[in-house]
Amino acid sequence: MDSFDDTHLALMKFGVGQPVSRKEDPTLLRGEGRYTDDINLPGQAWAVMVRSPVAHGILKGIDTTAASAMPGVLAILTHADLAAAGFGPLKCAVNIPQRDGSPMKTPPRPNLAIDRVRFVGEAVACVVAETRSQAKDAAEAVGLDIEELPAVTRPADAVKEGAPQLHGDAxxxxxxxxxxxxxxxxxxxxxxxxxxxxxxxxxxxxxVSAMEPRSAIGSYDSESERWTLRVGCQGVMGLRGGLARDVLQVPADKVRVLTGNVGGSFGMKSQVYPEYGPLLLASKRLGRPVKWTDDRTESFLSDHxxxxxxxxxxxxxxxxxxxxxxxxxxxxxxxxxxxxxxxxxxxxxxxxxxxxxxxxxxxxxxxxxxxxxxxxxxxxxxxxxxxxxxxxxxxxxxxxxxxxxxxxxxxxxxxxxxxxxxxxxxxxxxxxxxxxVLDKALAAADWQGFDKRKHESAKRNKLRGRGIGQYLEVTGPPAKEYGGIRFEADGTITMLSGTLDYGQGHATPFAQVLSEQTGLPFERLRLLQGDSDQLKVGGGTGGSKSALVASQAFLEAGDKLIEQGKQIAAHVLEAATAAIEFARGRFVIAGTDRGVSIMELADKLRGGLKLPADLPQSLDVSHISDNP
The missing domain is CATH 3.30.365.10 (Aldehyde oxidase/xanthine dehydrogenase, molybdopterin binding domain)
Known part of the structure; x- marks a missing residue:
């Protein structure tokens, strides 16, 4: 059997819709997943947040004297420290017009409370120590002078005349x-x-109670003046943008966001959180990485x-x-x-x-x-x-x-x-x-036979009910997405995407899409995501859009790969580019059996194949797809 037939069979086996073993599973099943809290960097310190114990109050003072003197304590940051460093507050990324056309009220959220606390669990100070236990002990010793104010928890009560006011501009x-x-x-x-x-x-x-609590590690490189945040999130590019623009107020290329495995999010880890700013500032001040991981009680209070x-x-x-x-x-x-x-x-x-x-x-x-x-x-x-x-x-x-x-x-x-x-x-x-669709569902459920089943259940003192509903969801919000293809020295092919897998399983379907289109071996394709330095754009994962927008990005990147491959194959086969056809992973001269596969071209390029300057110099593709 020749290689053409081998490729065809491989495409049939590993193409879209075929039952394949998931690429994501072996690492996770062996317990080798790498979540943020699994990472411990050399010289790392630990942070713990001091949080408001009341729902509403005037913050009159923060006494850190006793806490600062406790064993292992390295720093205690408050809003004043962040303000002095030029850090900005968190801002709402979307502004929806009011009924009258005026802009929505979007009072900024401080990284650490300034002069008022507005909910139980709001971060007030950040304690950094050599160990987590030392940081927790010191956090308990921080004194908060809060004049408690009336609080309101339900919207219908909050809009009543005389209700406690949370923000002066709302x-x-x-x-x-x-x-x-x-x-x-x-x-x-x-x-x-x-x-x-x-x-x-x-x-x-x-x-939300995601299985993996929120966790982050902030670090700063004084030579490059770059910030790095290792964090579980839903999209590194969006998080990098928010951190750089609003909090750090530096160019985006001065910030790197890294995300490994993520143990659930469901929307909750999609935003920039207040803890990230203090971690990064503490890292810069101390000259060492600073790590924070919330516990389950803390997550109940502070997660969205x-x-x-x-x-x-x-x-x-x-x-x-x-x-x-x-x-x-x-x-x-x-x-x-x-x-x-x-x-x-x-x-x-x-x-x-x-x-x-x-x-x-x-x-x-x-x-x-x-x-x-x-x-x-x-x-x-x-x-x-x-x-x-x-x-x-x-x-x-x-x-x-x-x-x-x-x-x-x-x-x-x-x-x-x-x-x-x-x-x-x-x-x-x-x-x-x-x-x-409804009629098929009713038939499959034996809707008409329900009364008989209900009667039989009643004989056993059991209650039996039924429900019916139809659902059509508008998903896939507009997003620019990145589709990169990179041929590595070891013969593997790296797929780069700005989406982020936090349980969905992206590596398998993305590889199926690209393998079916280009003939690239499914087993050699690996997915790289979660590193903002490796990406140009990325919409992250949310709104049930990843399979749609990332597949489109990879299909378009695959088209570019094929076009580049035709030009290189024409040179190798000594033919005109217009005479080159592509099918099932091979470039052939039309009407002949002379051809070369994508992987053979990749091998030749790795082996030092010299190409004219006017031809693509590699098969690598960097593509941005626009999904309006």
Whole structure:
């Protein structure tokens, strides 16, 4: 069997959709994963954060005298130290316009509290010592003089007159008064509706509790004047940008972010956190790396929380059960500081229509500051909540109107003849057979046989229930993504991506995509991610976009590889570039059996193949893909 057939069989075995052994698994299953807390650098010191024990108060003083004298203590940093070093506060990366068009209120978040604490767990000081135990002991000896103030924890209470105010530039504690939709059309639809279903729904606050707590190691190189942060995150380029721009206030090329294995994130590790600034400053001052790892109690207080929305959800229907309009009104809890509040705003807008033809919609959301841990992105970031609101409304409307809940869904599905369908959310539906999907699911679940199963369960004193719901999620937010291909001296091929695997499993599907397209051996492909020095851009991982944007980046990079390979192969085969064809990993002269594989070209280049100056000098590719 010749090499052409071998390559073809390999492509069939390792291509997209084929059942292959995951590249990610062996290292993790052997316990050889390298998470941030597994790393200990020479000369490393330890940091522990002193946190506020009260939800709201005036910070009158910090007494570090006793703590500074304790064994092993190297430094105790407060906001004054960061300010003197020129460090800036954390800033919200997204500004959504208010109802009146004015900008959202985005008071900056200090790395360490300045003159006020706004939630239990807010970092006030950073204690650095030779060991973690010494740092923890000293942190307990730091004295905080706090004049406790009234606190407010629920948005509906925070907007009331006389409620405690968290930020002077956010009157009434409202960060954002958001509106989307045709209010007049929705009002008319509800006025003319034969039936209106109304629900009060709360999406409760969630503590993320990733298996791996947050951890970071800061270091500074005085010769190059570069900062390095080793940290578990969802994307090194975004984190580098936030650190450089807002906190360190230096050019981005002065910052390196390194991320190894990450033990879960779910959105929580996507942001720049306040602990990173003090770690980096302490490292510069002490001339040695400084490490911090939170414990589980600390993570409950300081990790961004999720959800926490309160909604009035309303659905207007005609006498036949056809949807006329949907309206969401309510609050999103920002916590003490604001991060991009997409959950209760734009993501709710895009997803609440779901798979149902709904002529009009309106979303009203107030994002409100409270004396609680800040809320960030978590598992869908508002998309599943919006779907949940609609599905709850449908089930309730079905009961109230005496219509079978599956039938009510069928009546309101967006149907193939309506496609492409422009929803009032602004989303374009280009395809979908939602009724067929529902009917197949009902048949597979033996929906009609449920009563018999319920009766049999009752005989055994068991309760049996059932639920139904359909879900169409808007994912894949726009992002520039990097796709690099590098042929190494040992014969392996490195794929470089700005995404970041924190449990998804990227190495296998990305290798399948590139192997199928180019014929590169699947077993020789390895994925490199998590090093900002190796990348040009990177959107990180979030919003269910990595398989889409990274695959596109690698496909486009693969196209460049093939074009470069054609030019080099033409030189090797002594033919015109236009005469070179590519298929299944080989470049051949059209109409002949003369050819050379990509890997053979790579071997020749490693062996010192001399090429004319006007030809590509390697097969390596560096590509930036734009996903608008």
């Amino acid at each position: 009157p009434g504690n409202v960060a954002l008064d958001f509106h989307y939709g045709d209010a007049a059309a929705v009002k008319k639809a509800f006025a003319e509706a034969a039936h209106v279903t109304r629900l009060e729904i709360e999406s409760n606050r969630i503590v 929380h999720g959800r926490d929305h309160q909604r009035i959800a309303e659905l207007a229907l005609d006498k036949d059960g056809r949807f006329l309009a949907v309206r969401l009104t309510g609050y999103g809890n920002a916590g003490a500081y604001i991060y991009p509040p997409l959950q209760a705003t734009t993501n709710a807008v895009k997803n609440v229509i779901d798979v149902y033809a709904t002529p009009a919609m309106e979303v009203n959301s107030k994002i409100v500051f409270t004396n609680t841990t800040p809320v960030g992105a978590y598992r869908g970031a508002g998309r599943p909540e919006a779907n949940y609101f609609m599905e709850r409304l449908i089930d309730t409307a079905a009961r109230e109107m005496g219509i079978d809940r599956a039938e009510l869904r069928r009546r309101n599905h967006i149907r193939p003849p309506q496609l492409p369908y422009k929803a009032p959310s602004g989303m374009n539906y280009d395809s979908g057979e939602f009724t067929a």
